[in-house]
Amino acid sequence: MKFTVAVSAFLLASSAQAASFRRRLSFERIAGYEPKSQVTDHNAIDLDQQAIEIQLAIGTSESFNNALKIYTDGAFSKSVAKVQLSTPLTSSVAEGDQITGLNVDGAEVVGKAYADYSIGADVIEIQYRTLDLQSNYVGCQVGANPTPNTVGCFAPTGTLSINGEGSVSYTYNPLTDNGNKRTIQGFSTQAKERMYECTNCPYTTYKKFYDYYGTFDYANQWVLAAFSGTKTSFSNGNADFSLYGFTGRGEVIKKGTAFMIIWMYVIRELEDALDDCQEGCTIENCNDDPVHAWDEAVAFYTGSLEGKDGSGAGVLLYAVADKRCENFKTCGDLANDVTGTAHVNLEIFRQFSIGLNKLLQSQCASAREQKERIEQLMAIPMIQGALRYAYMIDVQNNSDEKAEAEGAVFAAAVLPLVHACNAEAAATIYSNLRVGQNGSANFQKVREAFESVYECMGLRGEYIGGYFDSATGQYFTGAAPVGVSSDSGPNVGLIVGLTVGGVVFLLLAYVLSVRRGKQAAAEMQKKVEQSEVAQEQPSVEDSEVM
The missing domain is CATH 2.40.30 (Elongation Factor Tu (Ef-tu); domain 3)
Structure with missing residues (x-):
């Protein structure tokens, strides 16, 4: 079973014992995460996304109208x-x-x-x-x-x-x-009210997108322009979708709804959880609202199709992370595989679980650390997608409208974050991956532009991995991970820097220090150290945890 599931179960069980929670503890898991509130209806937003994608794949005027109707009116939530x-x-x-x-x-x-x-x-x-x-x-x-x-x-x-x-x-x-x-369109059209003009607004990440695109419902306008085959009118990052037929516009829409609209709404729910949280509150159930908002964020990130353990075939952010890890050899606990759960998903869900635990204990300020880390990590699959299509267009000469459209929407989903760090880097990425660049993308320029802002974005180049060719077992020429001299070398930058026992020890020590004092934590440390010696696990403590 996935490491995230074990960590989540441990954290939530410990929290329940310490705080004597009055809320139910038996809600169905979401890809291993155990929510403390009912969010099955929120989790079903991916059924809207799936229905939209089915209609877009048909590729007719009628099916696009059906997809637009689902987008604007909803169907399952x-x-x-x-x-x-x-x-x-x-x-x-x-x-x-x-x-x-x-x-x-x-x-x-x-x-x-x-x-x-x-x-x-x-x-x-x-x-x-x-x-x-x-x-x-x-x-x-x-x-x-x-x-x-x-x-x-x-x-x-x-x-x-x-x-x-x-x-x-x-x-x-x-x-x-x-x-x-509840509609996918509504996530974007309500952004001004819920992310820019609310009590603790504007939210930092949303403001970067507003500042870049110059309009509150930028993602909705992107999607509607793709439906109608017209131009956007942003301050930056414009696109002319009249250049595309059903294939290109379909890619832009289905990725725009998930990777631009729902992506930002996950952040909104995380922020809302922190807004509602009452620091150090000891009143029974005083933090039910923030816990529910946090659960909603997990539901919108994942969706119902992933199932209880994440082994399903979803269509939201969890799913794209799993797809891109196969392309960049960043799957699994060690982020060094091309199959299995994306390491970024494992880490995001670890942060989800720790953040939930903190909210349950009314540690509101401390939970912001998890919110901010989740935001940073969510950018990784978008960067991987942009790099992949830049390489396909440039080096592999795949310049059809499908590839161009996918590159354009992956870039659009992350350009405001790049722009906030370096406007010139964002302009470089946009010019190479914009709608209508007609096969002129330069992969190395796109890569260098991204690499110039990784530190600013709270990432390392190794987190992204390298574009990997599973058929040959090597990285594509010129596309190896940062810091790897050989195109066939391993992606060591993302390898988890602690043994499983070490990670569990850190979590145990954290919980125990709150509930049982330093003596109990010291005793547990001794037990874990003895266990690690017995297991004779190799040490990779000098590597950095992603």
């Missing part, structure tokens, strides 16, 4: 029914009040009031109840879903009970009046 009441409300209804009815088969359907409704209201919205298991998290999936699932929806007509009292008749159309309140 935060399902809500809008019903017409036969008589206006005679008493007010509060947001969250339980509302029950029946489906077409006579089975009970449970929901809650989506908002507050005053006396006299005759139209209300009801959010369907979501369950703890991902496999049946909600029974009504309509919205823009090309294949609507109405099994768990309210029947077209019937009666509703509000808070278990009385009944009121209603009518609605299950195929047109069941929608979704």
